[in-house]
Amino acid sequence: MHNFYNLNPNHQKNSKNSSNTVSLDLNIPLENREFYKLFDAYASNPSEENQNHLGLHLNQIHYLLGLFTDENANPMSLENQLTLTKGDTLKLLICSNDDREVFLPIFTDDTELKLWCKEPINTLSVPAPWLWQFVLRNKNYTGVVINPGSIAWCINMEQIQSLLDDIL
Numbered sequence: 504m505h506n507f508y509n510l511n512p513n514h515q516k517n518s519k520n521s522s523n524t525v526s527l528d529l530n531i532p533l534e535n536r537e538f539y540k541l542f543d544a545y546a547s548n549p550s551e552e553n554q555n556h557l558g559l560h561l562n563q564i565h566y567l568l569g570l571f572t573d574e575n576a577n578p579m580s581l582e583n584q585l586t587l588t589k590g591d592t593l594k595l596l597i598c599s600n601d602d603r604e605v606f607l608p609i610f611t612d613d614t615e616l617k618l619w620c621k622e623p624i625n626t627l628s629v630p631a632p633w634l635w636q637f638v639l640r641n642k643n644y645t646g647v648v649i650n651p652g653s654i655a656w657c658i659n660m661e662q663i664q665s666l667l668d669d670i671l
Contacts, residue, residue, distance in 0.1 A: 526586045531628045535564050535611040542654065562670050566634055566649075567610040567626045569596040585625075596620065604645035606657060607638055611650055618652030635667040 541560050545553040571594040587593070598608050610616040616626060629637070638644050639660065646659040658666075 524586055524588045529583045529585055529625045533567050533612050533628050538611045562631045562666055565628045565630050567616050569620055569624045570627055598651055606646050606648045607644050608651045609647050615650040632670050635663050
């Protein structure tokens with residue numbers, strides 16, 4: 504479970520200017536056709552050039568996270584927005600491998616999410632830099648799995664750190 508502190512990128516502990524709430528836009532449609540072209544190019548020819556093109560793209564796109572809201576979360580009156588306050592929690596989807604290592608499933612578009620999760624679920628669209636920082640701060644994860652319903656591409660913590668270093 505994740506709480507307000509690690510979902511609010513603007514929260515600073517012990518700061519008087521820090522907000523006690525964060526509003527999240529949910530269920531924003533997402534499409535990333537370019538990802539498939541670059542991934543296929545890299546998979547068929549894993550050259551350094553193709554890897555660089557794919558890595559650059561991975562750092563520029565948004566990803567979907569599947570989530571369940573806590574019964575204590577306070578939904579706003581807007582249909583696709585959720586406001587979290589201190590103490591609220593969200594439950595994110597997870598997956599694991601045969602070694603019981605836990606990965607955060609992330610999705611490049613709505614279709615990919617539906618391939619893996621057949622039940623209706625809320626989604627949160629997050630930019631790559633925020634996602635990489637979020638995963639690196641949460642030591643419960645071994646990494647992420649991009650589109651586990653189709654390509655199931657695992658990216659470990661070292662690779663995530665490398666992607667984030669490329670941004671910074």
